[in-house]
Amino acid sequence: KNEVEQSPQNLTAQEGEFITINCSYSVGISALHWLQQHPGGGIVSLFMLSSGKKKHGRLIATINIQEKHSSLHITASHPRDSAVYICAAHNTDKLIFGTGTRLQVFP
């Protein structure tokens, strides 16, 4: 079992739908990162959070430290949101990655 688990593995949605991707971790963390990997392969950092909630445009990330759980929400999803979303737990000096959630948003 991975130390960082994501669900679902694959997600399809119609444009405009509200999307939730979940991340659970079993290790102690100092921060939780959400990353986006584009179809072309590039990886960008979306959020880093150690408590509460962060919002950036249509993206919202939340974390519950007690439950060792984080969620990434996308409001009013758009085809350009199609990508793989990866959560990563910052444990001591390193990131431990989840297996990723492949999101496809259809027009």
Next chain:
Amino acid sequence: DTAVSQTPKYLVTQMGNDKSIKCEQNLGHDTMYWYKQDSKKFLKIMFSYNNKELIINETVPNRFSPKSPDKAHLNLHINSLELGDSAVYFCASSLSGLSYNEQFFGPGTRLTVL
């Protein structure tokens, strides 16, 4: 201006060869990383360097040797390439190794070992 660059983008080679992948960041960051993404798209840390000093070596075979000539560069040399080394290798950098620093990723190098 590219923040984190890697060369080459694609590398196809025969088993047993030795190859290098170069990484450079122009962000003034102190910490650099190498990650391996396997065929199932799973990312895993290989190495991290802070100001040219090795911080993390995540049980990577000795055939992999990172070299950091200065804090803006972290190169990865791989000896005696094996089929299982085929993967996408990502370089990344952050201001420091602390958890609240965002990591910036390079575009990746797709290595194919035949």
